[in-house]
Amino acid sequence: MAAAAHEDARTLVESVIDPEMPMLTLADLGVIRDVDIDQNGAVVVTITPTYSGCPALATMRVDIEQLLNRHGYNQVRVDTSLTPPWSSDWITESGMRKLREAGYSPPGRAPAPGTGPVPLTLTTPPRAVSCPQCGSPRTELVSEFGATLCKAHYRCIACLEPFDHVKEI
Structure with missing residues (x-):
């Protein structure tokens, strides 16, 4: 029982x-x-x-x-x-599929932790983000912060659609 x-x-x-x-x-x-x-x-x-x-x-x-x-x-x-x-990386394959189906750009692989000192950067490292609407890799970052802290806001240069990208953490 x-x-x-x-x-x-x-x-x-x-x-x-x-x-x-x-x-x-x-x-x-x-x-x-x-x-x-x-x-x-x-x-x-x-x-x-x-x-x-x-x-x-x-x-x-x-x-x-x-x-x-x-x-x-x-x-x-x-x-x-x-x-x-x-x-x-803990998001399931089903979760990734559901994000894509809902019009989100799912995260890629999380950055691997390094050894030694962490370099100080003043800008966000560029991401390879494809448009969830048309699949084009020609996208641009609009804002590092979307509706929530875990999302960034992008725009597709090809189809001009805005979309959220779930950040890699």
């Missing part, structure tokens, strides 16, 4: 919709680190936000708690883990 309750709780948590990109679940986004049931029967969910100051984190917590409560899990705790930090 405990295994079934654990699997049910995990399935429920994985179905929670991301408040900033509602075409994705939290599982698609890769922010769910763990779902467990402790010795007292409480569901303990561990999530890693896309940014340490992500404004959607509070909504994610509430959405998880409310969904589990509605399904009979009365004791719920949502913990935040910042280690390891979230990476856009």
